[in-house]
Amino acid sequence: MRTTDKRKERGDRARANILHHAIQIASVEGLEGLTFGRVAADAGVAKGNIQVLFGDREALQLATIESGVALYAETVVGPAMAEPTAVERLIALVEGWYTFVEQRTLPGGCLVHALSSEYRTRPGEIRDRVEHHRIGARQRIIDLSNEAVRAGELQAGTDVEQLAFELMSHQASANVAALMGETSQFELARRASGQRIAAARGA
């Protein structure tokens, strides 16, 4: 292996370690609390290293969002998409989100829901990225629902925009409830989503 390859590999590992710590911090404290100093202390690296690897603070914040989304994609979206039918993929996706938050895969729950609230009043590149991922998550539900309608697994005439809104909405509340220790509200969210999909199936 050439020296530059080794150096790249070392850099990638260092980046991954820093981002691992950054997403834990961001999920609990938000992205505004994410400073080089804070991440350096948690990751056990020098502030200067983080600066070399990421450039400025906003670049670190943006990379943190992508890293959190990648973790979710790997843990929840990937396995859900392996289900055989569209409606099963939809159910696994929704149920997977609740498990992700319940098991504290990230200590602060769902990063995208938390950051949507944190940045709702703060226009800029960070908000645009969060918005991009929120729209992506919604679109995934809409696409699966449309597919399920075409396959006859959801009722013809299902308002898929409305369905996606309600499922995302239950998640937003559940993300707060879980961290507030309101188990009953978290379970109401899960049940509301289950009933909503069941109703769309005509059950």
Next chain:
Amino acid sequence: MRTTDKRKERGDRARANILHHAIQIASVEGLEGLTFGRVAADAGVAKGNIQVLFGDREALQLATIESGVALYAETVVGPAMAEPTAVERLIALVEGWYTFVEQRTLPGGCLVHALSSEYRTRPGEIRDRVEHHRIGARQRIIDLSNEAVRAGELQAGTDVEQLAFELMSHQASANVAALMGETSQFELARRASGQRIAAARGA
């Protein structure tokens, strides 16, 4: 009027002016951004005055929550409770919340929903106050719904906990959507709540 009465009146006016600015700031930036310096600059008073009137920063933060809740009570809850039947009070309460946010009565929308998200991972007195008001808002919906069931205005057997959860949940999403400029999502929230109440009425 005695000198002490005049002094009290002056103090009350100064407090009200400071809190007026504090709730604007908190609704947009959250309570973590609420410092004596920040409020002093906006309210056009000396930092020292704020300290004399409120004591410490946490006392200012807690007073800000109460002030925001009082504004909402005056603008939305009071008028809604004047409606003649329980179901009309419920509908006016829900619709009033959407109007409150849509018209930017506070520039950052609903303070309680925003702070619920900001403090979901931060235990302490502030979170307890936010939680108190969130539970109060939910309980108001539950009480009105129970009353409406008893009056035969909502169907017997309506799961009022589930209904309250869903109505609050639509609000949480709408509060983010409104500030993100996602008008269509805001309208989906409003419609979802309207349909949910209509379904509970058996319409």
